Amino acid sequence: MAQKEFLVSMNQKAAENPEFWEAVKLLQREAPVVSVLGKDPGAVATERAKTARAWLVAGGDGTLHHAVNSLMELPPDERCPLWYLPFGTGNDFARTLNLGEIAPLELITRALKSEGACREMAVGRCNERYxxxxxxxxxxxxxxxxxxxxxxxxxxxxxxxxxxxxxxxxxxxxxxxxxxxxxxxxxxxxxxxxxxxxxxxxxxxxxxxxxxxxxxxxxxxxxxxxxxxxxxxxxxxxxxxxxxxxxxxxxxxxxxxxxxxxxxxxxxxxxxxxxxxxxxxxxxxxxxxxxxxx
The missing domain is CATH 2.60.200.40 (Tumour Suppressor Smad4)
Structure with missing residues (x-):
């Protein structure tokens, strides 16, 4: 049975950081295909998220915003989990979850080893945007x-x-x-x-x-x-x-x-x-x- 791929989207700050690419290498050891997308991945990511193992989002709140909006186009049972690496300026959502205290490689290692949980979270909507x-x-x-x-x-x-x-x-x-x-x-x-x-x-x-x-x-x-x-x-x-x-x-x-x-x-x-x-x-x-x- 083919392994499920990882989706990866990132902002410019993440793309210029060697720690981000080291995290991608960890994923590549687990899955033969890693789709690397930009900050606003759009419909391409929405379609591929249906069968992805997880979606790694490396960026700030804006990068995470685009990923969430792509996922919300899908039925709930087709939305893959998000693994989030805070590489933004403010990283406000990461502060609520205390993710900023964990090094990127450590966070990805924990995710791959299931040392934690993919927790369900609420999403707000304003008119047509989430x-x-x-x-x-x-x-x-x-x-x-x-x-x-x-x-x-x-x-x-x-x-x-x-x-x-x-x-x-x-x-x-x-x-x-x-x-x-x-x-x-x-x-x-x-x-x-x-x-x-x-x-x-x-x-x-x-x-x-x-x-x-x-x-x-x-x-x-x-x-x-x-x-x-x-x-x-x-x-x-x-x-x-x-x-x-x-x-x-x-x-x-x-x-x-x-x-x-x-x-x-x-x-x-x-x-x-x-x-x-x-x-x-x-x-x-x-x-x-x-x-x-x-």
């Missing part, structure tokens, strides 16, 4: 795509914080309806399937891809010092939001309507919409989590 980590809207959606690539190469994940501080000076609110009810004008919002965004900033302390609920946080306008204080408070294991004019609740479905085209960032990939319908799909994909992680 997300595994976080959806952010308004002011907060523009930080990642607008961050200067040269700044990212120099400052790493801190580049997002630097870019975000600069945007506080040009902030404006958006008139928003939440499930057809008028809400206070917002600077922006977050819907977290996991805890982190923006290169390690904890946005949703209670969020987890194993919980089957999204954490919804809305942020109205407030003085810049209070916004900075809110950001620091969210970093705590048990943040106390008393005294901040934010609203937080758990949801499985949600519809937002805006008074104008509004940016929404889905795991680092931006869309612009007047209306956003969010839905959560429990146990939608499987991601390998090593023993003693996650």
């Amino acid at each position: 997300f595994l980590n976080m959806a952010s809207g308004g002011l907060f959606a523009t930080i990642t795509p607008d961050t200067n690539p040269q700044l990212k190469s120099v400052a790493g994940r801190w580049s997002y914080l630097i870019s975000g501080i600069g945007k506080l000076l040009e902030r404006e609110t958006i008139a928003t309806q939440v499930d057809a009810q008028a809400a206070e004008p917002l600077l922006g919002f977050f819907l977290g399937n996991a805890k982190f965004a923006g290169g390690g900033i904890q946005i949703a302390a209670d969020a987890s891809p194993f919980r089957n609920e999204l954490e919804f946080l809305t942020v109205p306008d407030m003085p810049a010092p209070q916004l900075l204080a809110l950001g620091l408070e969210l970093q705590k294991d048990a943040p106390d939001l008393t005294g901040y004019p934010v609203q937080k609740r758990s949801v499985k479905e949600l519809t937002l309507r805006f008074d104008r085209e509004t940016p929404i960032n889905l795991d680092g990939e931006q869309v612009n919409v007047r209306e956003a319908a969010f839905t959560l799909f429990p146990a939608a994909v499987k991601v390998f989590v090593p023993a003693n992680a996650g």
Whole structure:
């Protein structure tokens, strides 16, 4: 019986890293065919994922985003497991699972030896696009795509914080309806399937891809010092939001309507919409989590 192949997709940072190619060599010892695809693998990967043993994703949240969207085109029983190596700038989803603490070769070795489990995780959807980590809207959606690539190469994940501080000076609110009810004008919002965004900033302390609920946080306008204080408070294991004019609740479905085209960032990939319908799909994909992680 022919061995099942591994799919591999990667971003440029992974492709330039020798550790990534050493990990690919480990896979080649196990399977005769390894399909190496780019960051956005598209329909080719969707078809091959039906029969793959696993899909190795080496990159950041955006690379993982494209793989998840390809898998979600398939029926649940045809979606192969994901093995994820964090080679991005922010690596926010990896932080929730503590994957960044494990060297790439060690993680692949553990996966090949089944020293861990392929755990079922929920996936969110915004209109027609899926997300595994976080959806952010308004002011907060523009930080990642607008961050200067040269700044990212120099400052790493801190580049997002630097870019975000600069945007506080040009902030404006958006008139928003939440499930057809008028809400206070917002600077922006977050819907977290996991805890982190923006290169390690904890946005949703209670969020987890194993919980089957999204954490919804809305942020109205407030003085810049209070916004900075809110950001620091969210970093705590048990943040106390008393005294901040934010609203937080758990949801499985949600519809937002805006008074104008509004940016929404889905795991680092931006869309612009007047209306956003969010839905959560429990146990939608499987991601390998090593023993003693996650």
